Amino acid sequence: MSDLALAENLGGEIALYDIDRVAAERNKKIGGFINKNPKTKSKFDYKVYDKLEAALDGATFVVISILPATFKEMRSDVHAPEKYGIYQAVGDTAGPGGVLRAMRTVPVYEDFARKIKDICPTAWVINFTNPMSICTKVLYDVFPGIKAFGCCHEVFHAQEFLTCVLKETRGIKPRRDEIYTDACGVNHFTWITEAKYGDTDILSLIPEFEAKFFEEGYYEYEPRFAFKTDPFAYGNKVKMDLFNKYGALAAAGDRHLAEFMPNTWYLKDEATVEEWKFRLTTVDFREKQQAEKITETIEMAEGRKQFPVVKSAEVAVELMQAILGFGSYVSNVNMPNVGQMPQMPLGSIVETNCVFSHDSVKPIVAKPLPTAVKNLVYRACVNIDTLYEGIKERDLNKIYVAFANQALCGTLTMEQSKNLFKEMCYNTREYLDEYFDLDGYFN
């Protein structure tokens, strides 16, 4: 909302829809304060809707960010696998947690896609929900004519990291949008195969950078060892280790990257995680954080605290402006593969650079991944395709096959993976029974 307010040339209505109407009302009130803020350049009518259909009606953009279910289910996603020796730093994309979250989210997105098709088929749909790839896949599968993409800032962190590489090795510190990177892969597991500042090849500077920083890690935003207190911080040590092995730069936070590799590598146990300079984000922590955020939002909505109208690091508004015809913009988003990654199957959701311009988002052909990286990304990519097939067909066996083939599940016996899958399904059955016949499959 800040970003929208600070952007020029925009206006119109922001239709708020939330299954928690109170939350939507709070946002509306905050919107009112934003409109009065002197920094605000674009004012909007904030309006709360009771029905999704009404909110969609006449939309130019549809922005979706949801989290189906509660912390109870998230707790199962993230922590249930621990007794099987599977630790997840995030648990929302790959690994057992990602699979279960997809099972709850995909059916909701099927409904979104159908409604968008019926009500606002020409609107641009911006997805922020994880698991990103599979949510984007549903939208296109149910409504092939949709204009949708998935937005994620993880690559930005890797770009920030690269500017630090420049700073530490060459004494130059450009902004992240002043360097060029060719990133491709699947969401949270993209790889930068080329990074340039002028004609300086930044990737080639990484060995020099690592000689100084590999041991203790490097924190582009935070103090050294920030990961010890901040569960979102990390020292980029996983990223550097992957670079040493694979010769390309994995472009997401280390917490995400680790979840695409064997669970014996960076996530073996808490000690290993600490050694790699990041931390497992617990659901306790998330719950506490969420409560604080809501309190803060209430204070803002009630005018007891000022809503800070400042530009965020996200670029969704820049993308919107380009789509509306104000200049063109290049950024990485998630879209179906139409040739931008010739190494991946056509139709799979991939994340690459795209050009945003008047009512158009066009993928840029990515540089090929090195053979070994191609293999890792393909596995992650087709795991999503298998998982999607399984959820679409409500076929628990197929979902299980995708579950068992997660890199994080590599140490499980078949019996263990089946048991864990079962346990996680039953833990969250409140949100699954409508779609899946758990008893029929597991008994």
Added chain:
Amino acid sequence: MSDLALAENLGGEIALYDIDRVAAERNKKIGGFINKNPKTKSKFDYKVYDKLEAALDGATFVVISILPATFKEMRSDVHAPEKYGIYQAVGDTAGPGGVLRAMRTVPVYEDFARKIKDICPTAWVINFTNPMSICTKVLYDVFPGIKAFGCCHEVFHAQEFLTCVLKETRGIKPRRDEIYTDACGVNHFTWITEAKYGDTDILSLIPEFEAKFFEEGYYEYEPRFAFKTDPFAYGNKVKMDLFNKYGALAAAGDRHLAEFMPNTWYLKDEATVEEWKFRLTTVDFREKQQAEKITETIEMAEGRKQFPVVKSAEVAVELMQAILGFGSYVSNVNMPNVGQMPQMPLGSIVETNCVFSHDSVKPIVAKPLPTAVKNLVYRACVNIDTLYEGIKERDLNKIYVAFANQALCGTLTMEQSKNLFKEMCYNTREYLDEYFDLDGYFN
């Protein structure tokens, strides 16, 4: 040179090499005047070299624009086919003229590519020479590691045309770089499959536009019927007719487009050409024009006439700036197909939008062409591949096969096409004998 002078952030040496050293010296002198011009923002050292090798040494950019042979050969290219009923408006790309010109130019480019490989392998090579596609192909074939692209402004005219469509139907007149177009194809035969201004679909306005302008043609720059006096002017009537038939907008000047269609369509004879509101550019005219230009250049070099330091419509300097790291830029250029046109063979030279940024040019995946257009473009594209194979292998039979399959040669009997090919080869043998065994093949 004007564009370079008016750009910011640039500098260094401009190494001039010309087989006509006097011409290079003239340019150097003009360069001196430009440096003194008060509008000039970036000054360069203009230096003339006797040897290509010396000029290439240390280059950041290599800009190539040559015209092998003389007006005598061009006269054969353009006019020899006329007695066989083949009229060419340009004669430098497709058709008999394009084939012969390629035969003279490719061997020269083979040499360029080898020298660039040896002397300045990391330089960016910008090609302006026609036939564009085949020149770009030689560079990549001889030196696959080259960083090269071919630049052509023809698509810009179609974009200009589209802004006029907006003006005439909606009363809006944006600049051509304020609209978005998805153009793809082969050089001088690209097609715009999508054109947007905000979310306005400009292509959908063309029927309304045609209702007013089809009959008499539409001249975006010049007065009505300009083609009658200006052999470069045209009324876009060919373009409109192709749009009616194929549903996409052919994006080059009508004079070029006509040469990719059967010679019975728009180039049957001078009367037909007139009916379609364009004109055949004669070599007499070109010769005269060239003489005038040289005279003018001499006057400028000698300081008798002022060299106007004004921005041209070309964007090569914008591309260079982006490559040097000053922002990113989207424009259409010619490069090997690595997936940007999944409908064309990999490795063929295609023209699509590309993103220019720090030391990098990346193609954007183009929207698929309609089936019938795909067929036309494929034919043109693979004709170039066949022709290139023939020239590379010095195989006159293969060249003849490509010659005979030109759309413009469709009315020739085999005997006629063989005779015409022979005649054109012998007319220009001074520039061919070094590479091809004409007598061995034709006798």
Added chain:
Amino acid sequence: MSDLALAENLGGEIALYDIDRVAAERNKKIGGFINKNPKTKSKFDYKVYDKLEAALDGATFVVISILPATFKEMRSDVHAPEKYGIYQAVGDTAGPGGVLRAMRTVPVYEDFARKIKDICPTAWVINFTNPMSICTKVLYDVFPGIKAFGCCHEVFHAQEFLTCVLKETRGIKPRRDEIYTDACGVNHFTWITEAKYGDTDILSLIPEFEAKFFEEGYYEYEPRFAFKTDPFAYGNKVKMDLFNKYGALAAAGDRHLAEFMPNTWYLKDEATVEEWKFRLTTVDFREKQQAEKITETIEMAEGRKQFPVVKSAEVAVELMQAILGFGSYVSNVNMPNVGQMPQMPLGSIVETNCVFSHDSVKPIVAKPLPTAVKNLVYRACVNIDTLYEGIKERDLNKIYVAFANQALCGTLTMEQSKNLFKEMCYNTREYLDEYFDLDGYFN
């Protein structure tokens, strides 16, 4: 019917359906005679059906061979273009005749496909109707799960020709099924890129063969100059000429091949045709021949003449036997491209070798075509795709675009091609009005 009778292991019912019921009854009677013939190994119940649906019910194989409309329409297809200088030797595949015939045939095949889907979805469908490619395309487009292929014997003639090359240059004369050929392309325009007898490369012998036979032509079955009296005979001179130009062997009868090349090459006029040692097959001749055949069939059905139970040169029965599980068999048929011709679009109908075995027909990956041939075949292939799109969408403008892009129409002005198309449509409107709005388009 002879082939079926002479095959072993077969039996069951032959369900005869013909819009001319009398013809079906005649065939039934002939079937009865065949069953009594001492040479017959497999007997069948011949049964005539009034309704297509009933005939399809329970089918294992569906064999389709139809000729929509009458000699009147065929006369227009073949001869109407002549006054525009377009001569067709066959007129049923490419060229103006092929387009019109497709317009009449495709709607009938749409109905076949729907009925097969409903009534006998697991039956194997063998198509003999021309235009072969587009008929096969309809079947798969309307019912993607169909098991269908198109059968054509034209490649066999080229194989026969190759055995003659062996005979005349090496003194060996194997049967055509004793040599190996890799043929691929579109129906009636396939090309043999490899031909082996043991490790003898037969294609490499063609120059030696041509030295003896190019001038006067070579007739593998008939006496020298047979084409002068037999309108189906030809001297393979077109084939040899194409080999000289393209380095691969076009694998269909010369009468068909000529129709895929510019009309100025082999079909300029009757004198040219004669020079190339083949003849235009007139509809008068076909009508006469047809009348004779019917008379003969009546005599056979009435028992006044014996039906000769002899093995034909066709292999459909061998294919059926393989599909039924009696051994495997390799032959060229027409199927959708799933990768057997990586140079052609996926989903286009292509003709390549396939392996027939138990309930399965699998395409063999063909050797790539030489660049120049690839270009010719692609054009023919995508012309069919464009034509099919046009007919499917009942879009006369799109059909016209495909019409005008036929190689045989290369000499026509736009006005001529439009007039010819109009004339041919109106000539045959009795069979078109149900599907196309002729008046709306042409007026």
Added chain:
Amino acid sequence: MSDLALAENLGGEIALYDIDRVAAERNKKIGGFINKNPKTKSKFDYKVYDKLEAALDGATFVVISILPATFKEMRSDVHAPEKYGIYQAVGDTAGPGGVLRAMRTVPVYEDFARKIKDICPTAWVINFTNPMSICTKVLYDVFPGIKAFGCCHEVFHAQEFLTCVLKETRGIKPRRDEIYTDACGVNHFTWITEAKYGDTDILSLIPEFEAKFFEEGYYEYEPRFAFKTDPFAYGNKVKMDLFNKYGALAAAGDRHLAEFMPNTWYLKDEATVEEWKFRLTTVDFREKQQAEKITETIEMAEGRKQFPVVKSAEVAVELMQAILGFGSYVSNVNMPNVGQMPQMPLGSIVETNCVFSHDSVKPIVAKPLPTAVKNLVYRACVNIDTLYEGIKERDLNKIYVAFANQALCGTLTMEQSKNLFKEMCYNTREYLDEYFDLDGYFN
């Protein structure tokens, strides 16, 4: 040698070359006995050569079957990983053993390929050496014009299994070459996606079959529980379990299949292996078996024991006959992907059905694999490509990356996989030092 002797139409010289000349001499003597055997139809001159070059000279076929190094190295390949919890049933293809074996074998094959290119470039090369895929890859990479394929009988066992499925569920027992199967994948990890006998879909019968036999396993050749005493026997239980999960039939012996899945699944420990009804083949056993075979060979060579001239289950001689022009033959072999598996990278070595005929081997386009299977096969396929790149470039880091990504290594920490790799390299350094700088990499 028996198969050759029993085949018709063959003859000529069999050039024997072995680095152990004594072994070659023994084979020559046995050849002499075969020639005298009354069953023998084709006699050959058996001749021993001292130099590979001399043996290759003039060859029509080159048959390669080697085992670089000794049982000492094989012992390391198979058993060294055990203390890390990695058990291998074979250890010659995938897993740690396969990687080390490839490191020893690829350099030898590089030499073979160069010699074949120089001495007998038109010979057909039949490879029997494991790891099959990578050996075939070397041949084509070093000499792209080679005519080579890799032959393996593992799919035959799966076909035999399918005939048993027919027998046990339908009471029919055809020979394995009387059914049709579409198998594709990489060697020892191919999958049957379609299996037909007439129009009976054999795969659909497997559930019924499993109801009877899953528990105790099914032994197509041997008595129940044969695996307890015969380390090559297996109960197909792995195969059936994979079928239940993936819906396609993995088509190799269970001992091989297990090595492509996580080591926690079928190879966790000896108890698990027993549960899945197969056995780990120890190198002790192999050593003993080899000694017995040599003793037997000596007896045969010295005439003390008769060499049994009986047809084997292999089809290499059938393939040779087809290549020589005696009929055509369909069988599965390993060749570079030219489109037969559109889901796998072009140029990777894949195993699919191919058609063998006169001097020609052509791959058949395989039916697509189910999504989840595609993912498993792709991983195995690209692991081989990565491994090959590493060996070719003598890059131990790249080899390690391929090593660590083996499915069997999924439970290893990075430290463990590095240590195991190091240990296995040093154990076998006698055969590696010539090519790899072990000390430089590991220290």
